[in-house]
Amino acid sequence: MKLVDKLLKIYTFGILGLIYVPIVVLIVFSFNESKSKVVFTGFTLENYYRLVGNFRVWESFYNSIWIGVVVTVVSVLLAILMAYGITRYEFRGKTIIDSLVLVPIIIPEIVEALTLLVFLVILGIDLSPYTIIIGHVAFDVSFAYVVIKARMVGYDPQYEEAARTLGADELRAFTKVTLPILAPGIIAASLIAFLESYDDFIKTFFTRPAGFMTLPVYIWNMASRRGFPLDLNALATFVVALALIFAYIRNRVGKGVYL
Amino acid sequence: MSIIDIIRRGKKLKLFIFIGIPMIYLLIFFFIPFLIAFLYSLGMFKQVVYQYVFVPEPSLEYYSGLMKFPGIFKSIQRSFYYASLTTLGTFLISYPLTYYIGVKLEEKYRDLAVLIIFTPFWINFLLRVYAMRFILHEAGMINLILRLIGIISEPIKFLGTDTAVIIVMIYSYLIFMVLPLYGVLEKLDVELLEAAATLGATPFKAFIKITLPLSLPGILAGSLLVFIPAVGEFVIPELVGGPNTTTLGTIIYSFFLRVRGVTGWGIGSAAALIYIVLILVASYVYMKFVGGEVRLG
Amino acid sequence: MSYAVELINISKSFGNVRAVRNVSLQIRKNEFFSLLGPSGCGKTTTLRIIAGLEEPDSGVVKLDGKDVTYVPTHKRNIGMVFQTLALFPHMDVYDNIAFGLRMRNYPESEIRKRVKEMLEIVRLSGLEHRRIHQLSGGQRQRVALARALIVQPAVLLLDEPLGALDLKIRQHMMVELKRVQREVGTTFIYVTHDQSEAMVMSDRIAIMKDGVIQQIGEPYEIYMKPRNKFVATFIGDAINMIEGDYLEPGIVATSLGQIKTIASDEYFGKRVIVAIRPEKVLIGSEVTGDVDNVFEGTVSMTIFRGAFIEYRVMLGHDIEFIVFKPHVGSSAPLLTPGSSVKIGWNRDSGIILVE
Numbered sequence: 001m002k003l004v005d006k007l008l009k010i011y012t013f014g015i016l017g018l019i020y021v022p023i024v025v026l027i028v029f030s031f032n033e034s035k036s037k038v039v040f041t042g043f044t045l046e047n048y049y050r051l052v053g054n055f056r057v058w059e060s061f062y063n064s065i066w067i068g069v070v071v072t073v074v075s076v077l078l079a080i081l082m083a084y085g086i087t088r089y090e091f092r093g094k095t096i097i098d099s100l101v102l103v104p105i106i107i108p109e110i111v112e113a114l115t116l117l118v119f120l121v122i123l124g125i126d127l128s129p130y131t132i133i134i135g136h137v138a139f140d141v142s143f144a145y146v147v148i149k150a151r152m153v154g155y156d157p158q159y160e161e162a163a164r165t166l167g168a169d170e171l172r173a174f175t176k177v178t179l180p181i182l183a184p185g186i187i188a189a190s191l192i193a194f195l196e197s198y199d200d201f202i203k204t205f206f207t208r209p210a211g212f213m214t215l216p217v218y219i220w221n222m223a224s225r226r227g228f229p230l231d232l233n234a235l236a237t238f239v240v241a242l243a244l245i246f247a248y249i250r251n252r253v254g255k256g257v258y259l
Numbered sequence: 260m261s262i263i264d265i266i267r268r269g270k271k272l273k274l275f276i277f278i279g280i281p282m283i284y285l286l287i288f289f290f291i292p293f294l295i296a297f298l299y300s301l302g303m304f305k306q307v308v309y310q311y312v313f314v315p316e317p318s319l320e321y322y323s324g325l326m327k328f329p330g331i332f333k334s335i336q337r338s339f340y341y342a343s344l345t346t347l348g349t350f351l352i353s354y355p356l357t358y359y360i361g362v363k364l365e366e367k368y369r370d371l372a373v374l375i376i377f378t379p380f381w382i383n384f385l386l387r388v389y390a391m392r393f394i395l396h397e398a399g400m401i402n403l404i405l406r407l408i409g410i411i412s413e414p415i416k417f418l419g420t421d422t423a424v425i426i427v428m429i430y431s432y433l434i435f436m437v438l439p440l441y442g443v444l445e446k447l448d449v450e451l452l453e454a455a456a457t458l459g460a461t462p463f464k465a466f467i468k469i470t471l472p473l474s475l476p477g478i479l480a481g482s483l484l485v486f487i488p489a490v491g492e493f494v495i496p497e498l499v500g501g502p503n504t505t506t507l508g509t510i511i512y513s514f515f516l517r518v519r520g521v522t523g524w525g526i527g528s529a530a531a532l533i534y535i536v537l538i539l540v541a542s543y544v545y546m547k548f549v550g551g552e553v554r555l556g
Numbered sequence: 557m558s559y560a561v562e563l564i565n566i567s568k569s570f571g572n573v574r575a576v577r578n579v580s581l582q583i584r585k586n587e588f589f590s591l592l593g594p595s596g597c598g599k600t601t602t603l604r605i606i607a608g609l610e611e612p613d614s615g616v617v618k619l620d621g622k623d624v625t626y627v628p629t630h631k632r633n634i635g636m637v638f639q640t641l642a643l644f645p646h647m648d649v650y651d652n653i654a655f656g657l658r659m660r661n662y663p664e665s666e667i668r669k670r671v672k673e674m675l676e677i678v679r680l681s682g683l684e685h686r687r688i689h690q691l692s693g694g695q696r697q698r699v700a701l702a703r704a705l706i707v708q709p710a711v712l713l714l715d716e717p718l719g720a721l722d723l724k725i726r727q728h729m730m731v732e733l734k735r736v737q738r739e740v741g742t743t744f745i746y747v748t749h750d751q752s753e754a755m756v757m758s759d760r761i762a763i764m765k766d767g768v769i770q771q772i773g774e775p776y777e778i779y780m781k782p783r784n785k786f787v788a789t790f791i792g793d794a795i796n797m798i799e800g801d802y803l804e805p806g807i808v809a810t811s812l813g814q815i816k817t818i819a820s821d822e823y824f825g826k827r828v829i830v831a832i833r834p835e836k837v838l839i840g841s842e843v844t845g846d847v848d849n850v851f852e853g854t855v856s857m858t859i860f861r862g863a864f865i866e867y868r869v870m871l872g873h874d875i876e877f878i879v880f881k882p883h884v885g886s887s888a889p890l891l892t893p894g895s896s897v898k899i900g901w902n903r904d905s906g907i908i909l910v911e
Contacts, residue, residue, distance in 0.1 A: 022390035085277025119292030162642035164629040166656035243381030
């Protein structure tokens with residue numbers, strides 16, 4: 001069995017390395033001269049200069065960020081309400097409601113996207129950044145709910161009862177005790193909700209107004225022309241740096257000091 | 260009575276706030292659109308000038324329109340072929356990986372290992388797909404390595420083929436298999452394996468009789484999380500595939516955003532509904548076949 | 557004078573389960589009162605009703621003479637130590653203890669002073685800024701106690717707080733709890749399933765079973781005069797019981813023959829149980845001619861229990877007596893299994909129970 005373990009170890013390290021290969025390649029080629037696009041011919045920073053001067057990229061990036069933030073706040077708030085209600089109260093139809101919230105996770109995104117588009121158009125609602133947000137929230141709630149509920153299920157209601165015996169009314173017991181204890185779960189849920197929105201392509205693509213771009217939509221427009229636009233590689237370097245920051249935050253949050 | 264007192268007393272009001280508000284949101288922006296799209300696919304909304312009116316006369320014209328679309332059955336078949344191979348591929352790659360991390364690896368390194376797997380997913384999905392083009396290109400890395408070790412003399416053209424689509428899908432969907440598998444394997448009680456050993460089970464037998472059955476819920480959840488969206492994938496076939504890689508997803512996409520118009524949308528909605536029905540049936544059969552129940556989250 | 561806590565005909569059901577049935581209790585000021593019973597007997601529910609964490613279906617809860625049945629928990633001026641302790645993991649020791657005062661909007665200077673005093677009472681001075689997960693089990697216990705006591709509650713409710721501790725620390729904490737209770741002079745209501753905890757600390761004990769109070773009394777009284785079979789078996793290490801008919805004054809006819817008991821008219825003509833505590837049974841040379849009830853038996857087991865020796869003695873085919881014997885002299889020979897022995901007890905050692 002020792003040999004098997006050793007092989008497993010080598011395999012695991014191999015896979016962990018392999019999943020980074022495409023990203024490394026992407027970055028390496030960001031320094032490539034653009035004449036021959038898939039063979040490295042010479043070092044240049046030209047792609048970066050073009051990226052910095054590309055107003056559309058930064059506009060799209062800005063849109064992704066602000067939409068992501070709004071979506072995160074709204075969906076996490078809704079998810080907290082829902083998770084709290086489900087774990088604290090007994091009522092009829094609880095299990096049905098609990099599983100209904102999960103349906104958006106199971107339904108393929110492209111179907112969600114087109115049903116929402118049909119719905120908006122039939123109601124005569126003009127597409128806008130807000131229709132994108134509406135769509136993102138509708139499935140981010142479910143992701144945030146899963147994470148927060150998992151945290152709340154492990155949360156001992158005695159904490160809240162203790163606060164009440166010490167003179168806290170229900171509202172203060174919730175804000176002073178429950179929320180801080182659930183904070184790591186809420187932050188984790190926020191990161192997932194943000195990631196889902198920030199990296200969402202399909203729903204955004206279906207429900208955006210003409211000409212409005214988020215980062216994934218911009219990348220799609222560049223990449224779907226079948227060539228090798230090396231600005232995208234330069235953009236990748238920037239995005240990878242961001243990803244590392246997010247990963248770092250996620251790691252800090254994941255190492256909650258308690259529970 | 261202060262407002263707080265009223266809230267404290269009124270369980271109904273509390274339930275409305277906690278459960279009602281989120282559910283109303285989902286009802287309006289998720290479930291009702293679903294119903295509307297269903298009615299739309301049955302031709303029950305007609306455009307009059309710039310407005311839609313409800314016509315309570317269902318017809319199957321969009322569905323028959325879809326069936327007449329050239330290559331539709333081939334595309335549906337291909338969608339399921341891609342999704343099945345993606346599910347199988349992600350499972351075969353993830354299981355040893357998550358087994359090692361969740362069972363064999365020292366506990367203090369586990370978080371780090373999961374982080375290493377997860378970090379690429381903070382990089383835009385589309386960029387990751389785009390990156391694979393460099394790898395799969397005739398002058399790309401795979402061809403380069405294959406030529407260096409002398410397996411091939413002429414470069415293989417991956418881009419535009421089924422192989423390219425499946426490789427990129429496996430790469431992209433890996434995490435959805437890894438996380439649920441890790442979830443069950445990490446919780447696996449090693450004492451169970453030790454107990455099996457004291458009862459005379461070889462490590463291999465213990466794995467087959469204990470580890471595998473106990474990881475079944477993770478396998479199920481992972482398979483569905485990969486399979487269901489994979490059937491409708493259209494970004495990957497569009498970006499690394501070609502004319503011979505149309506899928507259910509690319510068909511829905513072209514009807515909605517290329518053909519457009521009431522008919523385009525009608526046929527697109529019909530395709531979406533067929534998609535949902537097919538994956539529901541497929542998931543049901545799969546769960547019956549594998550057994551056990553699926554738990555998300 | 558009003559009682560610290562008074563429960564009048566409290567009932568509470570959860571679905572089909574009647575957790576508490578018609579419970580009435582009067583708990584005096586500064587009393588250490590225990591609710592004792594097996595799990596599921598309704599003791600915790602009773603405590604939670606006093607705390608206001610559950611609303612009774614019927615009945616009245618009075619604190620210090622005032623009806624508080626529908627007063628919310630945070631307005632009741634009670635303190636509670638929870639089974640899990642429920643120390644807030646995101647706060648340090650100081651903030652945990654200060655929580656109740658902060659909820660009552662005390663100025664920080666006053667809070668500092670009171671927390672300092674309280675830390676001295678529970679002997680935790682110097683640990684103010686430890687995180688909860690850095691404390692030992694016993695220390696956590698003290699923090700929970702301090703946190704509940706600092707608001708100077710009229711009643712302190714304790715829900716099996718020692719359950720998770722090792723035996724040694726538990727024994728130590730029992731004495732500590734009693735000391736703190738004397739020091740702060742607060743009414744304590746203590747819920748436990750462990751009779752030894754209740755016996756050690758309580759002024760009075762209420763024994764519950766299936767939501768009904770079986771007996772209320774001082775530890776000595778409950779031990780010596782259990783009211784029914786349940787109380788007799790639940791309290792104490794063991795008890796010997798023989799069924800029989802009380803046919804004439806002071807005599808119960810049993811399968812072992814006649815047993816002499818104290819005389820009481822209330823049992824006349826009834827099926828009763830004669831119960832004898834193991835330490836009251838005389839054995840071997842102790843059984844002299846003037847002992848009221850004497851029987852021949854065979855030693856079936858000899859168990860060295862440390863402070864005493866436990867003998868199991870078979871009387872006839874199916875009655876086994878448990879006998880505890882302190883080993884006073886070191887030379888006292890142990891009775892070996894298989895040997896014949898006489899056992900006996902005096903009539904006033906027997907307790908008469910009715911089913």
